[in-house]
Amino acid sequence: MKKYSKLLSLLLAGALVVGSFAGCGGSDSSSDSSASKADSSSESGAADGEVFKIGGIGPTTGAAAIYGQAVKNAMELAVKEINEAGGINGYQIEMNYQDDEHDAEKSVNAYNTLKDWGMQALLGTVTSTPCIAVSTEAANDNMFLLTPSGSAVDCVAPENAFRVCFSDPNQGMASAQYIGENGLAEKVAVIYDSSDVYSSGIYEKFAEEAGNQPFEVVSAEAFTADNNKDFSTQLQKAKDAGADLVFLPIYYTEAALILGQADKMGYDTKFFGCDGLDGILTVENFDTALAEGVMLLTPFAADAEDEATQNFVSTYKENYGDIPNQFAADAYDGMYAIKAAFEDQDITPDMEASDICEAAKAGMTEITIQGLTGGEDGISWSADGEPNKSPKAVVIADGAYTAM
Amino acid sequence: MSFISYLINGISLGSVYAIIALGYTMVYGIAKMLNFAHGDVIMIGGYVVFLASSSMGMSPLLAVLLSVVVCTVLGVTIERIAYKPLREAPSLAVLITAIGVSYLLQNVALLLFGANPKSFTSVIPVPALTLANGALTITGETIVTIISGIVIMICLTTFIKKTKAGQAMLAVSEDKGAAQLMGINVNGTIALTFAIGSALAAIAGVLLCSSYPTLNPYTGSMPGIKAFVAAVFGGIGSIPGAMIGGILLGIIEILSKAYISSQLSDAIVFSVLIIVLLVKPTGIMGKKINEKV
Numbered sequence: 001m002k003k004y005s006k007l008l009s010l011l012l013a014g015a016l017v018v019g020s021f022a023g024c025g026g027s028d029s030s031s032d033s034s035a036s037k038a039d040s041s042s043e044s045g046a047a048d049g050e051v052f053k054i055g056g057i058g059p060t061t062g063a064a065a066i067y068g069q070a071v072k073n074a075m076e077l078a079v080k081e082i083n084e085a086g087g088i089n090g091y092q093i094e095m096n097y098q099d100d101e102h103d104a105e106k107s108v109n110a111y112n113t114l115k116d117w118g119m120q121a122l123l124g125t126v127t128s129t130p131c132i133a134v135s136t137e138a139a140n141d142n143m144f145l146l147t148p149s150g151s152a153v154d155c156v157a158p159e160n161a162f163r164v165c166f167s168d169p170n171q172g173m174a175s176a177q178y179i180g181e182n183g184l185a186e187k188v189a190v191i192y193d194s195s196d197v198y199s200s201g202i203y204e205k206f207a208e209e210a211g212n213q214p215f216e217v218v219s220a221e222a223f224t225a226d227n228n229k230d231f232s233t234q235l236q237k238a239k240d241a242g243a244d245l246v247f248l249p250i251y252y253t254e255a256a257l258i259l260g261q262a263d264k265m266g267y268d269t270k271f272f273g274c275d276g277l278d279g280i281l282t283v284e285n286f287d288t289a290l291a292e293g294v295m296l297l298t299p300f301a302a303d304a305e306d307e308a309t310q311n312f313v314s315t316y317k318e319n320y321g322d323i324p325n326q327f328a329a330d331a332y333d334g335m336y337a338i339k340a341a342f343e344d345q346d347i348t349p350d351m352e353a354s355d356i357c358e359a360a361k362a363g364m365t366e367i368t369i370q371g372l373t374g375g376e377d378g379i380s381w382s383a384d385g386e387p388n389k390s391p392k393a394v395v396i397a398d399g400a401y402t403a404m
Numbered sequence: 405m406s407f408i409s410y411l412i413n414g415i416s417l418g419s420v421y422a423i424i425a426l427g428y429t430m431v432y433g434i435a436k437m438l439n440f441a442h443g444d445v446i447m448i449g450g451y452v453v454f455l456a457s458s459s460m461g462m463s464p465l466l467a468v469l470l471s472v473v474v475c476t477v478l479g480v481t482i483e484r485i486a487y488k489p490l491r492e493a494p495s496l497a498v499l500i501t502a503i504g505v506s507y508l509l510q511n512v513a514l515l516l517f518g519a520n521p522k523s524f525t526s527v528i529p530v531p532a533l534t535l536a537n538g539a540l541t542i543t544g545e546t547i548v549t550i551i552s553g554i555v556i557m558i559c560l561t562t563f564i565k566k567t568k569a570g571q572a573m574l575a576v577s578e579d580k581g582a583a584q585l586m587g588i589n590v591n592g593t594i595a596l597t598f599a600i601g602s603a604l605a606a607i608a609g610v611l612l613c614s615s616y617p618t619l620n621p622y623t624g625s626m627p628g629i630k631a632f633v634a635a636v637f638g639g640i641g642s643i644p645g646a647m648i649g650g651i652l653l654g655i656i657e658i659l660s661k662a663y664i665s666s667q668l669s670d671a672i673v674f675s676v677l678i679i680v681l682l683v684k685p686t687g688i689m690g691k692k693i694n695e696k697v
Contacts, residue, residue, distance in 0.1 A: 063620060065519035194667045222667040226626055229616040232413040233661040240406050253521045257618055264532070264543055283618075285458050286523035 050349045051094040052087075054079070054338065055114035056331075057134065058126030062101035063253065066279050067327045068126045071148055072097045073320045074328035075123060077312075078335035088342045091349050100125060104133040111137055119143070120353045121360065123334050126327065128152035128168075128198050135161040144357040146338060146364075148330035151275075152197045156385030160357050162364050163385060164330040164337065164373065166299070168201030171274045173209045174391045175202070175247065175297050179272060180213030184295075185245030187218045189238030191231065191258060193250050194222035202249035202274055218243050223254070231258045232265065239267045248273040252280035259290040271295070278326045281399060288399040299373035300329035301394045301403045309372055326373070333371035333379065340367040409540050410662045411655065416546035418654020420612050423553045424631030425638065425646035427604040430560065433641035434577045434597040437495065440502040441482060443628015444509035445602050449475045449609030450619050451517055454524055464527035472606040479602025480595055487598075488591065506625070513621035524617040527610060545615040552607065557647050560600075564643075573597060577641075630673075637677055639690025648688060 056075050058068030079095045087093060096117055098110035107130030114122065121144040125131045131150030138145045139158030147155055147163045151171065156163050166174065179185060190206065193199035203220070210217045218241035221234035235258065238246055246262075246269055248255050255277050262269065273296040280291055302313050302323045312332060316324040324332075341347075341363030347356050361383075368380040375390040382388065394401040424446060431439045449471045456467035486505050490498045530544030564570035575583040576593045584590050612627060613619055631650065638649020653673060660672040680688065 059519075061514060061519050063519060063521075063622065221661075224667065224670065227657075227670050229627065230413070230417045230658070232416075233410060233658050234666060236406065236409060236413070237662065237666075253618060253620070256521070256523060257616060260617055265541055266538065282520075284520060284522040285454075285525060287525075 051092045052342070052349045053118050053120050054093055054095050054335075055111075055117070055119035055122045055124065056095060056097040057100050057107055057110045057114070057122065057124035057130070058097070059102040060097075060099040062103070064102040064127050064251075066282065066325075067149065068099065068102070070325050070328040071124070071126045071331040073316065074324060074331040075335055077316060077319065078332045082335065082339055088339050089346060089348060100127075100130050102127045102130060104130045106130075107134050108137055115141070115143075120349065120351075120356050121338060122146070123148065123331065123338065125150060128155055131155040132157075132197075142354040142357045144338075144353075144360040146334050148334040149275075149327050152201055159383075159385075160361060161385050162337075162381055162387075164334045164379070164387060165275065165326075166389075166391065167386060168198055169205035170386075171297060171391075172202040172205030172207075172249065175249070175272065175274060176206050176209035176213050178297060178391070178393055179245065179247070180210075180215055183214070184272065185243075185270060186215050187241065187243045188215050188245050188247055189219040189221070189241060189243035190217060190247045191221050191223070191234045191238070191250065192248075193224065193228070193254065195224040195226070196250075198276065199250050206247065206249065215245075228254050229257065231261050234258075235262050235265060235267055238269070239265070243269060245270040245272055247271075248277065251276040252278070252283065256280055256283050256286055256290075259294070260287075263290055272297075274298070275326050278401075281396065281401070282322060282325070288396070291396045292399075294396045295393055295404065296396075296401075297391050297393050298326045298401075299375070299389060299392055300326040301392060301401050303400060303402060308370070312372055329372040333369065333373050336371060337364070337367065337369055337379070337381075340369050406662075410658050412540060412542055412546070414655035414658035415550070415651055416543065416615065416654070417658055418634075418651035419546060419549040419553055420608075420615055420627065420650075421631045421634045421653050422647045422650025423549060423556070423604070423608045423611055424627055425635040425650045426553070426556055426560070426643065427601045427608060428628075428632050429635040429638070429640055429643060429646040430604065431597055431601040432635070433643070434573045435487075435594050436577065437487065437498050438502060438632070439598075439601065440499070440628070440632075441505040441509055442601070442605055443624035443626075443631070444506050444513075445475055445479055445482075445605040445624070446609040446612060446628065447513060447619075447621060447624035448478060448509060449606035450524065450613040450623060451513065452606070453527060453610050453613070454522055454619055457527060458525060464529070468527065468607070468610050471610060472603045475602045475606035475609070476599045479598045479605070483595055483598040488594075491591075510621050510625065517621065519620065521618045521620040524613040524619045526614040526617060528614050543615070545611065549611045549615065552611065553647055553650075556604065556607070557643055560643050569593070569596060633674070633677055636687055637680060639687030642687070642689040642691065645687055645689030652688075 058071045059065050060068045079093050083092050100107035100110045107125050111134045123146055125134050126149050128150045131147050132154045135145055135155055135158050139160050145161045149165045151165050151168045192203040219237045221237055271294045275298045277296045278298050281288055341360045344363040344366050345359035347359050364381045365383050368378045370378045379387050379389045393404045395404050427442050452471040452474045453467045456462040456470050482505055486501050528544050528548050530548050532544050533542040572588045572593045575588055576590055580590055634650040634653040635646045638645030656676055657669050657673050661669040
């Protein structure tokens with residue numbers, strides 16, 4: 001009996017082992033089948049109700065929230081318009097926008113969340129530092145990426161990445177040329193954020209180009225993110241050097257402080273900035289008289305009189321309650337650039353993200369869109385991801401941006 | 405002339421550090437804990453004044469008083485909820501909790517007030533002082549900050565030396581156990597310390613935001629850390645030390661920006677701190693406490 005029981009237990013154990021393997025196989029195959037079922041259901045959906053899944057990433061909280069929120073709003077607006085007009089190649093767009101708090105790590109997490117959601121192309125990210133991280137990730141996945149406003153050179157270093165805005169060096173160069181050609185100043189001081197890739201990128205090219213221009217850079221002072229409250233020293237140096245124009249390739253939060261402190265110390269000079277100054281008028285409780293006469297180089301002025309801008313500004317205001325800034329305009333143009341590139345290459349939602357990327361890359365270099373930020377000649381793209389468009393300068397007059 | 409004007413800028417920045425450092429050093433001196441949330445209580449104080457004066461139209465003085473009340477209540481609440489249960493825990497646990505409270509306050513402010521910076525209207529009506537035919541200006545904010553710093557310093561010192569509650573604080577700071585045996589209410593004394601420290605934070609918040617008028621949820625964190633450095637520099641626990649440390653720190657920062665490098669000013673400030681601590685580990689005004697065996 002003992003012998004049998006041994007045999008029996010052996011058999012039972014064997015059965016258990018086999019059973020457990022079978023269990024594994026069973027669960028595997030069932031998950032396979034559910035996956036393939038999901039695939040097939042999405043494929044069958046292609047005929048009716050298949051959508052393009054386009055992701056967006058940007059800071060909707062944190063210090064740069066004003067940019068991410070503007071991009072989100074404008075993207076929503078563009079998606080709604082495109083869907084109402086029949087979508088891209090007849091397919092509707094579904095968008096999903098994730099917050100990255102202007103933090104590279106959180107941005108990569110947001111990218112992964114969007115990938116899990118089934119994203120096929122990314123309109124983002126909004127700010128430069130996170131964008132560099134995400135564009136590297138996106139290059140590994142061969143995911144099409146179009147950043148509305150990531151202006152650092154490396155944002156579009158991979159082949160799959162394009163941008164709507166000007167690059168930092170481009171802004172630095174254009175600013176120097178603008179100041180020189182229009183004879184705005186003879187002595188220029190620069191205050192820039194050496195801890196920020198955007199600001200130092202513009203500054204470096206500006207300083208380089210200044211050599212070819214009929215003005216002199218008399219002082220170039222830096223600050224860092226940890227030391228961005230007191231600018232009295234930088235301003236004092238600019239004043240002592242006799243600068244008649246201060247170039248501020250920085251964001252508006254610090255610029256608002258600089259304008260206030262210059263006013264307090266009785267330093268009356270011209271200020272010239274780049275697109276980072278855009279938004280200064282929306283700072284709550286900010287005395288806009290301080291910003292009177294500040295010039296900035298930006299591709300978009302909300303008071304431009306062309307019909308497209310007027311329509312965009314009024315719909316935006318209706319939906320979100322404030323006047324769109326340049327970031328909103330870039331995002332709006334970005335969405336239409338995706339549409340144009342997708343239509344150029346007859347891209348459909350049932351294609352793999354990687355195939356979409358290959359096609360969209362080719363499409364981007366073919367298209368020219370008018371857009372809000374295109375100026376007279378529109379925007380076209382070169383294969384390295386950079387846009388070709390002409391810069392515009394605006395001046396703040398009576399508390400509003402006015403074209404110069 | 406420009407040297408004098410840099411010096412004035414340095415004093416004006418330093419006076420803001422000094423007034424924040426007073427709160428730090430007060431709490432450290434009595435409760436022997438680093439309240440890293442101090443900078444964020446300052447930020448909350450700033451928001452209270454901002455909302456009360458610009459949104460509700462309160463008069464500046466009333467707004468400042470309201471802010472003092474709100475911060476005092478907040479400080480005592482934080483102490484009761486987060487620090488009191490850890491009275492017997494190792495000091496590292498309290499330190500980590502303080503950092504946690506700091507992040508909590510920042511994120512609550514982010515939720516309540518949003519991330520967009522607000523422009524703070526100065527609540528100080530004192531006009532700027534111009535010297536040497538307008539070549540030098542001392543802003544009204546600087547004058548008020550320095551005066552309030554000195555007044556607070558004198559009041560605190562007198563309070564600790566002359567009143568019963570102040571003597572109790574001194575006793576608690578020297579030996580909690582012995583103080584309790586002498587019939588001192590240790591928990592009450594520490595709560596009072598936090599109440600005073602937080603009221604100082606509210607005043608510091610008003611002065612900080614009046615001098616540097618942007619307000620966002622992170623407004624208090626970096627000045628808070630700099631002020632902590634100032635407190636260590638001056639000798640943590642010493643009230644006059646905080647004042648001197650703060651002003652020296654401001655002057656060093658501005659002068660190194662002006663004459664050495666605007667980029668490296670923080671590095672220079674911290675190097676000076678290291679050198680001072682190497683030479684005099686208790687800080688400029690710090691007392692050397694002999695361990696009795």
